[in-house]
Amino acid sequence: MPYTSLAWSRARELAHGSVQPLVPETVPVDRAIGRVLAADVAAVAPVPHVDSAVMDGWAVSGAGPWTVLEADAAPGHTAEDAVLARMRWIRGLTLDEDQAVQVSAGALVPSGTAAVLVRDRGRVDEAGRLTRADHAGEDGPAPGEHVRRAGEEAEPGDVVLTAGTLLSPAHLAWASSCGLDTLAVLRRPRVTLVITGAGLEQHGVPEAGTVRDVLGPHLGSYVEALGGLVIGTHHVGLDDRALLAQLGTDAQDEHQIREATGDVVVTTGGTGTHSRREVRGALAAAGAEILIDGVAVQPGHPLLLARLADGRMLVALPGHPLAAMTGMLTLVEPLLAGLAGADLPRPGHVRLGADLPAGLRTRLIPYTLDDGVALPSPWRAAGMLRGFAEADGVLVCPRDGAETGDVLEELTLPW
Numbered sequence: 001m002p003y004t005s006l007a008w009s010r011a012r013e014l015a016h017g018s019v020q021p022l023v024p025e026t027v028p029v030d031r032a033i034g035r036v037l038a039a040d041v042a043a044v045a046p047v048p049h050v051d052s053a054v055m056d057g058w059a060v061s062g063a064g065p066w067t068v069l070e071a072d073a074a075p076g077h078t079a080e081d082a083v084l085a086r087m088r089w090i091r092g093l094t095l096d097e098d099q100a101v102q103v104s105a106g107a108l109v110p111s112g113t114a115a116v117l118v119r120d121r122g123r124v125d126e127a128g129r130l131t132r133a134d135h136a137g138e139d140g141p142a143p144g145e146h147v148r149r150a151g152e153e154a155e156p157g158d159v160v161l162t163a164g165t166l167l168s169p170a171h172l173a174w175a176s177s178c179g180l181d182t183l184a185v186l187r188r189p190r191v192t193l194v195i196t197g198a199g200l201e202q203h204g205v206p207e208a209g210t211v212r213d214v215l216g217p218h219l220g221s222y223v224e225a226l227g228g229l230v231i232g233t234h235h236v237g238l239d240d241r242a243l244l245a246q247l248g249t250d251a252q253d254e255h256q257i258r259e260a261t262g263d264v265v266v267t268t269g270g271t272g273t274h275s276r277r278e279v280r281g282a283l284a285a286a287g288a289e290i291l292i293d294g295v296a297v298q299p300g301h302p303l304l305l306a307r308l309a310d311g312r313m314l315v316a317l318p319g320h321p322l323a324a325m326t327g328m329l330t331l332v333e334p335l336l337a338g339l340a341g342a343d344l345p346r347p348g349h350v351r352l353g354a355d356l357p358a359g360l361r362t363r364l365i366p367y368t369l370d371d372g373v374a375l376p377s378p379w380r381a382a383g384m385l386r387g388f389a390e391a392d393g394v395l396v397c398p399r400d401g402a403e404t405g406d407v408l409e410e411l412t413l414p415w
């Protein structure tokens with residue numbers, strides 16, 4: 001039997017716990033931007049992998065003066081061939097006491113290098129002897145000076161990125177610097193949107209009797225802000241068969257289902273008791289198991305959570321715009337977090353700057369912050385969007401109401 005009018009916080013926990021985390025996927029480093037790392041990543045080699053010069057000059061061994069070694073003329077045709085040939089030569093070279101070789105910043109230094117003498121601090125005479133320039137004094141370079149040592153950033157086995165990291169360009173550049181080609185990332189839950197209802201206009205100011213569709217074009221970006229990947233948005237009008245078609249699939253196994261239809265279906269509209277026929281009827285006809293039939297929250301009381309016969313999860317959002325928008329935070333956010341293997345996002349806390357009267361249920365009220373206190377929006381009825389558009393967050397007001405100065409739970413918006 002489904003839970004009916006389930007307490008708001010229980011509904012969020014149940015949605016989060018109703019699913020197993022999706023199996024991670026492996027993606028090329030250059031495609032991993034914005035993804036969440038599924039496991040710790042350890043360095044497989046020292047970073048950097050070789051000793052290199054930080055400045056242009058000479059890699060030197062001993063106190064000098066130094067004999068500057070030169071490669072035989074490289075047979076390469078292009079400048080690049082010549083550079084690579086020289087690198088190969090340096091790779092095979094070991095500096096003895098009082099030997100030096102010319103290097104440029106960032107390039108490999110030969111083994112035996114004690115330090116790099118910066119170019120304007122040295123002078124080479126006709127005989128190929130390197131001495132310190134007149135102004136450079138007697139000493140230097142100090143041991144290790146201007147050399148970037150292999151392993152100075154990380155040794156093999158060091159954890160260089162931790163599980164749960166939201167990957168930025170900086171993380172990806174670092175991963176490349178560690179020699180990684182692929183990363184295991186959490187799979188983004190794939191979401192299909194199904195918009196029900198008649199008379200939804202896509203442009204302009206609607207005629208009396210119709211409304212502007214404020215969910216179809218925008219819920220997708222809301223889902224994506226919550227970490228989901230939208231794979232399709234379908235308008236089914238009032239056609240029960242079209243709705244039913246979205247709730248079933250001909251696919252035979254779990255992989256096929258996910259490829260074809262994703263992990264989650266979010267519907268809008270058709271949840272009210274006046275319209276039981278629509279979403280509930282279609283769920284019954286599709287053999288779905290309803291887990292939650294109504295949440296003790298306003299707006300959003302008729303919210304539904306169900307498991308479809310093929311294993312996908314379904315959230316039915318009410319049609320009233322604010323009920324749909326806050327319903328995303330009540331059920332869709334916890335569900336997507338559960339699928340992504342993330343913790344249930346817990347509410348924060350904020351001090352209330354006004355009195356809120358008692359109501360029938362928990363209330364979700366958009367608020368703006370004013371001098372550190374939360375001012376509830378006057379535009380908070382189920383059909384309104386102005387308060388939500390202006391909001392700094394959403395207050396979770398208990399049924400018994402609250403007074404100025406009370407500290408209330410609040411939900412952060414994902415933008």
Ligand SMILES: Nc1nc2c(c(=O)[nH]1)N[C@H]1C(S)=C(S)[C@@H](COP(=O)(O)OP(=O)(O)OC[C@H]3O[C@@H](n4cnc5c(N)ncnc54)[C@H](O)[C@@H]3O)O[C@H]1N2
Pocket residue numbers: 195196197200211212213214215216268269270271272273274275299300301302317318319320321323382
């Ligand atoms: N007799 C009762 N009536 C209602 C009850 C009730 O318990 N008894 N519950 C009310 C509550 S609470 C809610 S919330 C709504 C839920 O309505 P539905 O989910 O069935 O939504 P629809 O009838 O499909 O739509 C309602 C209304 O919302 C607007 N809408 C819908 N879709 C969109 C869209 N994509 N863009 C913009 N606006 C949309 C439209 O004005 C619809 O008329 O039921 C109450 N009724």
Ligand code: MOO
Pocket residue numbers: 297298299300301302318320323382
């Ligand atoms: O539960 Mo409804 O969203 O108040 O109109």
